[in-house]
Amino acid sequence: MKPLTKDFAVGDFLEEIFDHVAGMIASASRGALDAGDVSLVLPPPHTESDLAFRCFELARSWKTNPAQIAREMAAHLVPTDLVSRFTAVGPYLNIHLRRDAVVPRVLQAVLGESEPYGHSRRQGHEVVMMEYISPNTNKPLHLGHIRNGVLGRAVANLIAAQGARVSKTDIINDRGVHIAKSMIAYERWAEGSTPDTTGIKGDHFVGDLYVRFEQALRKEREAWLEREGIDPATLDDQESREVEARFNEQSALMTAARDLLKRWEERDPEVRALWERMNGWVYAGFDETYRKLGIEFDKHYYESEIFQGGKEIILEALEKSIFVRTEDGAVVAPLSQHTKLQDKTVLRADGTGLYVTQDINLAAIKFKDFGLTRSIYCIGSEQDFYMKQLFAILKLLGFPWADGLYHLSYGMVYLPEGKMKSREGTVVDADRLIEEMVEHAKAALRERYPDLDPAEVERRAPAIGLSGMSFRFLMVGKDTDIYFDPKESVSFEGKTGPYLQYAYARCASILRKTDDSWRTADVWKLREDIAWRIVFNILLFPCVVADAADSYDPSRLATYLIELAQTFNTFYHDHPVLKAEEPLRSGRLALVSAFQAVIGNGLRLLSIEPLEVM
Numbered sequence: 221m222k223p224l225t226k227d228f229a230v231g232d233f234l235e236e237i238f239d240h241v242a243g244m245i246a247s248a249s250r251g252a253l254d255a256g257d258v259s260l261v262l263p264p265p266h267t268e269s270d271l272a273f274r275c276f277e278l279a280r281s282w283k284t285n286p287a288q289i290a291r292e293m294a295a296h297l298v299p300t301d302l303v304s305r306f307t308a309v310g311p312y313l314n315i316h317l318r319r320d321a322v323v324p325r326v327l328q329a330v331l332g333e334s335e336p337y338g339h340s341r342r343q344g345h346e347v348v349m350m351e352y353i354s355p356n357t358n359k360p361l362h363l364g365h366i367r368n369g370v371l372g373r374a375v376a377n378l379i380a381a382q383g384a385r386v387s388k389t390d391i392i393n394d395r396g397v398h399i400a401k402s403m404i405a406y407e408r409w410a411e412g413s414t415p416d417t418t419g420i421k422g423d424h425f426v427g428d429l430y431v432r433f434e435q436a437l438r439k440e441r442e443a444w445l446e447r448e449g450i451d452p453a454t455l456d457d458q459e460s461r462e463v464e465a466r467f468n469e470q471s472a473l474m475t476a477a478r479d480l481l482k483r484w485e486e487r488d489p490e491v492r493a494l495w496e497r498m499n500g501w502v503y504a505g506f507d508e509t510y511r512k513l514g515i516e517f518d519k520h521y522y523e524s525e526i527f528q529g530g531k532e533i534i535l536e537a538l539e540k541s542i543f544v545r546t547e548d549g550a551v552v553a554p555l556s557q558h559t560k561l562q563d564k565t566v567l568r569a570d571g572t573g574l575y576v577t578q579d580i581n582l583a584a585i586k587f588k589d590f591g592l593t594r595s596i597y598c599i600g601s602e603q604d605f606y607m608k609q610l611f612a613i614l615k616l617l618g619f620p621w622a623d624g625l626y627h628l629s630y631g632m633v634y635l636p637e638g639k640m641k642s643r644e645g646t647v648v649d650a651d652r653l654i655e656e657m658v659e660h661a662k663a664a665l666r667e668r669y670p671d672l673d674p675a676e677v678e679r680r681a682p683a684i685g686l687s688g689m690s691f692r693f694l695m696v697g698k699d700t701d702i703y704f705d706p707k708e709s710v711s712f713e714g715k716t717g718p719y720l721q722y723a724y725a726r727c728a729s730i731l732r733k734t735d736d737s738w739r740t741a742d743v744w745k746l747r748e749d750i751a752w753r754i755v756f757n758i759l760l761f762p763c764v765v766a767d768a769a770d771s772y773d774p775s776r777l778a779t780y781l782i783e784l785a786q787t788f789n790t791f792y793h794d795h796p797v798l799k800a801e802e803p804l805r806s807g808r809l810a811l812v813s814a815f816q817a818v819i820g821n822g823l824r825l826l827s828i829e830p831l832e833v834m
Contacts, residue, residue: 221760221767221776224260224271230340231762233329237322240302241315245273248293252281260315262760269307269314270756276311286311319752323807324744326759330814331739336381336821338765344383347591350376352598352628353515356393357502358402359427361509363648364600367633367702369515370693370827371774372598375628377825378769378777387518387590391582394499395484395524398430400477403494405429405436415501421651423505426498437473444470512654513686514827519589521582529581530573534566537617553613564609579610580617587621595621596772598628601699628772631701633693653706657685660710661718665834668712683829684718685710691717694774694826695782715782717828720819723785725834727816730797731809738806745807750791754815757784761818765825774826781822788815 222228229238242258263272275286275293282289290308297306304318330337352372353365373388380386393399406429415422444467445452455463468474483491510516534551537543543551549569555561566576586595597607607627614622635648661684665677688710695715696702712718746752761780768777797808820830 221262221763222770224763225258226256227342228763228766230342230766231329231338231759233325234759234762237302237317237759240300241271244297244300244303245293245313248296249278250282252278263309263312263314267309267312267314268316269309270317271315272309273313273315274311275313289313317756319755320745322759323746323752323755326755327744327810327814330758330817331810336824337817338762338821338825339381339383340762340766341383342766343379343769346379346382346384346593348376348379348384348386348594348596349586349590349592350379350386350388350596350598350628351390351586352376352388354390354393354599355506356398357426357499358398358430360421360423360502360505361650363633363635363650363653363704366513366650366653366689367630367693368598368600369513370690371630371698372596372628373515374694374774374826375596375598375769375772377827378765378774381765381825382769384594388516389519389521389586390517391521391523391526393523395481395527397474397477397481399495400481400484401433401437402426402430403480403491403498404473404476405433406494406498415505421505421508422501422503423509424649424651425505426502433473433477437471440471440473441467509650509654512651512682521585523578526582526585527573527578529585530577530579531567531571533580533584533617534577542616542618553609553616555609555612555616558616559612561605561609561612564613566613576606576610576613580613583610583614583625584619587619592621592624594624594626596626596628598630601629601631603627604629626772628698630698631696633702633704635704635706653689654686656706657689657710658682659685660707661685661688664710664712664718680831680834683831684721684834687717687721687823687828689717690826690828691720691778695778697775698773712834717823718834720781720785720823721828721831722834723789724816724819724823724830725832726792727812727819728832730812731816733798734809738809741803741806741810743803744810745803746811747804748791748795750787750794751808751811754784754787754791754811757787758814758818761822765822777822777825781819784815785819 224234224238226238226242229235238260239255241260242255245258246253246255258273259277260271260273263269273293275289278284278289279286284292287308287310290311290313293313294306294308297303299305299318302318302321303315305316307314307316350372353361353369355361355365376386376388406426409432410429415425418425420428445463450463452460452463480491484495534543538545538551543553543566545551546569550565551567553564553566556563564576565574566580567573583595586592599607604627607629611622611625611627614625633648658681661681662677665672665681665684689706692704692709693702708714709716710718712722746755757780764777764780768774791811795808797805797812799805800808823830
C-alpha cells in the first residue's frame with residue numbers, strides 16, 4: 221500500500237488519526253514540514269508499532285542524521301488521546317496508537333456506515349470508461365476472455381467505489397475476413413443447419429464453422445506447397461512470410477472469403493442478411509455466457525459501424541502536416557520524430573483503413589458519447605506496443621483527453637495442457653470451463669460435507685466455482701502470466717475465493733447463534749494483540765481499496781483479504797467468541813461482525829458472491 225498522505229488517508233476516522241499525528245510531527249519538525257506534507261508508512265510487524273514517519277525527510281533541514289532526528293522527536297512528543305507513545309527505531313519515528321480509544325471507533329465506523337465501508341468520494345469528479353472483453357463474432361468466448369472480464373470488471377468496481385461514474389463497454393469485432401471465413405464455411409458445409417436444429421449454442425455453432433474453414437485451408441495449403449515443391453522446414457522467417465502471402469493470394473478459399481467481404485462492404489443484401497443472422501446466433505451465445513459470469517455492459521460498440529471512421533481525422537491531420545504521406549501513398553504518423561516509438565501507418569496507400577484507423581475514431585466517439593475524463597482499455601499484454609503507438613498518435617493529434625488513456629495490460633493464462641490455439645479448435649472454451657469449475661465445486665462440497673443435501677450442493681456450487689476461478693485470476697498481479705489449475709482454485713484452504721467465502725459464512729454462523737444485545741454494549745473492548753491487528757487492518761481497508769483502484773491492480777485487495785482472513789481464523793481458533801464473558805463477548809462479536817462486513821465488501825468489489833452458508 222502506498223504511504224499515507226493527506227490525500228490518501230481514506231476513511232473518516234483514519235483521516236482524523238492522520239491529521240492528528242501529522243499535526244504533531246509537523247509541530248516538532250522545527251518548521252520544516254506542514255501537516256499536509258507529512259507522509260506516514262506502515263512499519264514491519266516486529267516493531268509492534270502502528271505507523272511510522274521516515275526522518276530522512278528532515279535530514280537536510282535539520283542537518284542531522286535521520287536516526288538522531290528520530291530520537292529527538294520521540295523524546296519531544298508526548299502521548300495524546302489517540303497516541304500512547306512515540307519510539308525511535310533507527311531513522312524511523314514509530315507511532316503507537318491508543319488501542320482503547322481506536323478499537324471502538326473503528327468498529328463503529330464499520331458497523332455504523334450507511335454506505336459500504338471502504339468506499340469513498342475521492343474520484344467523484346471522474347467519468348470513466350472500462351472497455352473490456354471485446355470479442356470476435358467468429359468464435360465463442362474463451363479462457364483469455366474470462367481473465368479479461370474478471371480483471372476489467374474488478375477494476376471498474378474499484379474505481380466506482382472511489383466515487384467515479386463508470387461505464388462498461390466493449391468493441392465487438394463483427395466484420396473482416398475472419399468473419400467472412402465463418403460465413404463461407406456456413407454456405408459450403410452447414411447444409412442449412414442452425415443452432416436450433418443442431419442443439420449447439422450459437423457462438424459455438426459459428427465457432428465450429430470457423431475451425432472448419434481453417435482446417436480446410438490448412439489442407440489446401442499443404443496441397444499447394446506440395447505442388448509448388450516447397451518444404452516449409454527449409455524456409456527462414458522472411459521466406460515463410462513471402463510464401464504465405466503467395467499462397468493466400470492464390471488460395472481458392474481465401475479468394476472466396478475476400479470476395480464475400482467485398483460484397484459485404486458493398487452492402488450486398490444476401491450477404492448482409494446471412495451476416496446479421498449468424499451474428500445474432502453469436503450474440504445470443506455471448507449473452508448466455510455473460511449471464512453465467514455476471515458480466516454486464518452499458519453500451520456495445522460495433523466494428524461494422526465505426527471501421528470507416530477515422531479517415532476524416534487522419535486526412536485533416538495530414539493537411540496540417542501532423543501526419544505525412546509516404547512515396548507509395550500511405551499516410552503515416554511520424555512517431556519516431558516525437559517519441560522512441562516506430563512510425564505507424566494509419567491509412568493504406570489505397571485509402572482503406574487499418575485497425576488503428578478505427579481505434580482513433582472510436583476513442584474520439586467514446587469521449588464524445590460519455591464526456592469521459594478517463595478511458596481504460598483492458599487488453600492483453602501482446603498488444604502493449606500497439607497501445608503505446610495508439611496513445612502516442614492520439615496525443616500527436618492534440619486531443620485534450622489523450623492524457624486520460626490507460627492500457628490495463630495483463631498476462632497470458634495457461635492450463636496444465638499449455639497455451640490456447642484458437643485456429644486449431646483447441647481453445648479453452650469459457651462455457652466448458654465454467655461448467656468444469658461448478659463440477660469441481662460440487663466435488664469439494666461433497667468431500668467436505670458428505671451429508672449435505674444434493675439440492676444444496678447444486679445451489680451453492682455455482683457461486684463457489686465462479687469464486688474460485690475469479691479469485692485465482694485476481695490474486696495474481698495483472699502483469700503476471702497465470703498457470704491456472706481449476707481443481708486447486710476451488711479448495712476451501714489456501715489463497716482461494718472459497719476460503720474467503722468460508723470465512724464470511726463462519727461469521728454468519730456465529731452471529732446467527734446470538735441476539736443483537738452486543739450491539740448496544742456501552743463499549744467494545746478487545747485485549748489480545750491479534751484482535752488489535754485485525755482492528756488496525758480493518759481501519760486501513762479504505763486505503764487498500766483506494767490503492768487497488770489507483771494502481772488498477774485488484775491483486776492488492778485480494779492479497780489484503782487473504783491476509784486479514786488468515787489472521788482472523790487464527791484469532792477464532794485461539795479465542796472463543798460466544799463463550800467469552802462480558803464485556804469481552806460483545807467486543808468479540810463486534811469484531812466478528814466488522815470482519816465479516818469488510819470481507820463481504822471486498823468480495824463484492826471483486827464481483828465474488830459472499831455466502832451466508834457454505
